[in-house]
Amino acid sequence: MRAYICPILVVTLLAGPCDARTDIIGALVKVEHADNGSTYLQGWACQIGVANPVSVRVTFGKPAPSGVALFSTIADNRSVPTAAGNCSPPRHNHGFQIALSELDAKRFAGQKIFIYGVTPDNNANGAELENSGAFVLPKIEYDSVNCDDWDGLVDRNIQLQPENCQIHKQIVFNGPNLSLDCNGATIDGTNLPALSGSRGQGIGAWSAKAECERSKLVGTDSRFLDADATGSLIQNCRVQNFAFGIYFNRRAWTKPKVGEECVPYREYSELNSRNASKQGLDDTLGGRDKRYPFSAADVTVRNVEATKIRDSGIFVNEYGRNWLVEDSKIVGNGVGIYLERESRQNRIITNIIANNGNVGVAIDASARNLIEKNLIEGNGAIGVALYKNCGESGGVTRYQHANNNILRGNIIRGQGGARIGGMTLTMSYLLASSEADKIKSPGVGVWIASRQGLSRLWMERATGNPSLGCSDVGYNIGEDTLYQDYASNNQIINNRIYDNSLADVIVEDDNNRITRNDFSSGTGAAPLAGIVIGSVFRQQEPKLRPVGNVYLSGNVLPKITLGDSVLYIGGSEPIE
Structure with a gap:
């Protein structure tokens, strides 16, 4: 049995009320997982008696309109065999394939896949296809880590144990595409001194300041980069009593002279004449256009509670792209x-x-x-x-x-x-x-x-x-x-x-x-x-x-x- 639900897509503005479409049929037939981590959604969809192809859209976790919708394609590829007898005229192609990258598959790991058919002439109306909600993306494989023994470094996919434990330290990611499942843990910064090089955030990126200070390099030969937290997944955490809750502030450090403290390259703007002669972070990276690949992108924050944060509960860093914050409570900051x-x-x-x-x-x-x-x-x-x-x-x-x-x-x-x-x-x-x-x-x-x-x-x-x-x-x-x-x-x-x-x-x-x-x-x-x-x-x-x-x-x-x-x-x- 099919239910008819109005789909919502990030880039699509709904033109009117959602009327159920009973003339769109189709199915999600197969979900394949490739060795490179990609996932392929395959199926077919058509509008009865219409040769023109329909669009297919996907949401994850919850049915539309509540689920997160990221992907859309046209069902105009070579049809899978089950489509031939249902679509008219049968000689037209009505198949589709949607490719999820390894990052996308991880972002929605363990969540149900919901799929809809939509006509090109009225994208406000849509029908849920057969097997919508029947397939689930693979779960992430976590290493279980005891809260009492953990140093707060996310250097692999980590799930904290036992449930709802208490942690009194800052958490740092030291690389991209890593996942932290707090399993209900509370990360509390009460009376906690901020780590060197950090902004006092509860969850952030590993800082290279200490590595810079240990180095014998100085001046223009000295440049040390904080960890890149792109592709991070943070879920089921409670963060409280910090300067920031989640902030993947990434900086570049330099040691001006032997024996001096390492300092970050400052943020200077070429439009600001008073700083025109000073070298800032943009310059040391090779230009402002390099800031997007340098900054943390594709970060997912799900079912996180941030409270009693002095500044911002969640701070999406400068030049950050494609963050997803969902199903979270950001209260009292x-x-x-x-x-x-x-x-x-x-x-x-x-x-x-x-x-x-x-x-x-x-x-x-x-x-x-x-x-x-x-x-x-x-x-x-x-x-x-x-x-x-x-x-x-x-x-x-x-x-x-x-x-x-x-x-x-x-x-x-x-x-x-x-x-x-x-x-x-x-x-x-x-x-x-x-x-x-x-x-x-x-x-x-x-x-x-x-x-x-x-x-x-x-x-x-x-x-x-x-x-x-x-x-x-x-x-x-x-x-x-x-x-x-x-x-x-x-x-x-x-x-x-x-x-x-x-x-x-x-x-x-x-x-x-x-x-x-x-x-x-x-x-x-x-x-x-x-x-x-x-x-x-x-x-x-x-x-x-x-x-x-x-x-x-x-x-x-x-x-x-x-x-x-x-x-x-x-x-x-x-x-x-």
């Missing part, structure tokens, strides 16, 4: 999940991200990410913030904008409590309205371009640093210097966003889409507005123009607001 500059194509799926002091998910100069089916609630300032840091605190320029991100199918509710007044001109404007006096703890559900018009004076007051500044060019307005933010072509789709005390969504950059969201479920105090569109800063700065081309469609607006349910400010106007 400074920031929940931070997607650092130049990172891209990461997926944050089916997590609880709650009660973090500042932001639930920070998307800082990070692009093409998917934030899907998460519960994001009770965070102090903002549920999801999309912005390009202006390069403060060291002047590291962000080259990438916070563009082309998708927020889909999330519940984003109840943000409020952090001190964010005066951070930007728009925030100051909203809080100065007469209606805002009724808001005790301002918070925002989703804020696109959340640093539009960021105030240098506010930064200096907030940090106590009078020389903070930014590497971006600022605009002088009055006695302050304000900075432009960039976050466009983002899509907020099919979310439930409510009970965020100031506004459910604020949009301060162009070309963003807000479609088919439900803002009407609120039971708490009325927000100032459901959606705010516009930027006071961009209206006041003569060289800029008001925010435009923000597309709204099919949204269910809040039942009660203190002001307009959709509030246009800063000279912005609705699209005709």
